[in-house]
Amino acid sequence: xxxxxxxxxxxxxxxxxxxxxxxxxxxxxxxxxxxxxxxxxxxxxxxxxxxxxxxxxxxxxxxxxxxxxxxxxxxxxxxxxxxxxxxxxxxxxxxxxxxxxxxxxxxxxxxxxxxxxxxxxxxxxxxxxxxxxxxxxxxxxxxxxxxxxxxxxxxxxxxxxxxxxxxxxxxxxxxxxxxxxxxxxxxxxxxxxxxxxxxxxxxxxxxxxxxxxxxxxxxxxxxxxxxxxxxxxxxxxxxxxxxxxxxxxxxxxxxxxxxxxxxxxxxxxxx
DNA sequence: AAAATCCTCAACCGCAATGTT
DNA sequence: AAACATTGCGGTTGAGGATTT
Numbered sequence: 001x002x003x004x005x006x007x008x009x010x011x012x013x014x015x016x017x018x019x020x021x022x023x024x025x026x027x028x029x030x031x032x033x034x035x036x037x038x039x040x041x042x043x044x045x046x047x048x049x050x051x052x053x054x055x056x057x058x059x060x061x062x063x064x065x066x067x068x069x070x071x072x073x074x075x076x077x078x079x080x081x082x083x084x085x086x087x088x089x090x091x092x093x094x095x096x097x098x099x100x101x102x103x104x105x106x107x108x109x110x111x112x113x114x115x116x117x118x119x120x121x122x123x124x125x126x127x128x129x130x131x132x133x134x135x136x137x138x139x140x141x142x143x144x145x146x147x148x149x150x151x152x153x154x155x156x157x158x159x160x161x162x163x164x165x166x167x168x169x170x171x172x173x174x175x176x177x178x179x180x181x182x183x184x185x186x187x188x189x190x191x192x193x194x195x196x197x198x199x200x201x202x203x204x205x206x207x208x209x210x211x212x213x214x215x216x217x218x219x220x221x222x223x224x225x226x227x228x229x230x231x232x233x234x235x236x237x238x239x240x241x242x243x244x245x246x247x248x249x250x251x252x253x254x255x256x257x258x259x260x261x262x263x264x265x266x267x268x269x270x271x
Numbered sequence: 272a273a274a275a276t277c278c279t280c281a282a283c284c285g286c287a288a289t290g291t292t
Numbered sequence: 293a294a295a296c297a298t299t300g301c302g303g304t305t306g307a308g309g310a311t312t313t
Contacts (some may be wrong), residue, residue: 054300102282106280107280279307280306280308287301290298
């Protein structure tokens with residue numbers, strides 16, 4: 001026989017996440033790491049399915065997310081990578097630490113596609129789309145557009161070479177820095193480092209029961225088979241005693257944006 | 272000021288790949 | 293080897309904010 005289904009979806013909450021749900025999920029992951037998404041909502045006290053928790057964490061709560069608009073260079077890279085890889089958003093996203101596939105996909109569909117269309121460039125081969133005969137009145141506009149097409153095409157071509165060389169470099173780095181998501185000790189060590197960099201160690205330690213000196217992590221040995229050993233008391237302890245404090249403090253103390261300057265220090269989050 | 276329309280992006284869905292029993 | 297669970301991916305949707313009429 002196989003395993004139990006991921007969720008029965010009965011009585012589960014859907015739609016936008018509340019701040020409290022976010023806090024519950026973040027605190028649970030800080031406490032326990034990520035081992036099995038199926039059990040996360042149950043143990044974190046969330047009426048969500050594991051899939052929803054995973055998505056929320058990956059696309060919104062991960063502290064290494066780079067928020068804000070895409071730079072022109074990033075856009076050019078996306079265009080170039082899309083020309084090579086097609087709609088393989090996760091592959092494309094792997095070239096942009098801190099960006100999610102969802103974010104890139106959204107950006108492509110809402111902005112880049114439109115931008116290329118405006119410039120009269122084909123989104124697949126990046127060549128100018130054949131246009132019907134124009135009237136003399138539009139000559140100036142056409143010239144301007146052609147110039148822009150050439151500029152964009154050239155810029156993208158230039159980026160293409162650097163992207164190719166980065167590809168092999170990135171692969172190497174990824175192998176070197178690879179951290180298994182289920183290695184919660186490692187994950188939490190990195191989190192601590194991150195927090196200490198931000199001088200937030202105090203509240204993280206209080207709220208997550210992570211010892212900054214002993215590296216003891218309450219449930220680092222958690223696995224599917226020994227979930228019964230996970231101290232539910234700890235998460236409820238957190239919910240009862242610390243969450244309120246966190247809810248009160250978090251938004252004023254910590255904006256996730258504050259993590260952005262630490263991009264280079266948190267490459268360990270890369271998939 | 273109100274209504275209509277457009278735009279963005281978080282979240283959901285279903286499927287495929289992979290892992291486990 | 294087969295059956296099933298879990299995870300990850302890409303397509304799509306829709307709520308809500310922004311802009312235009």
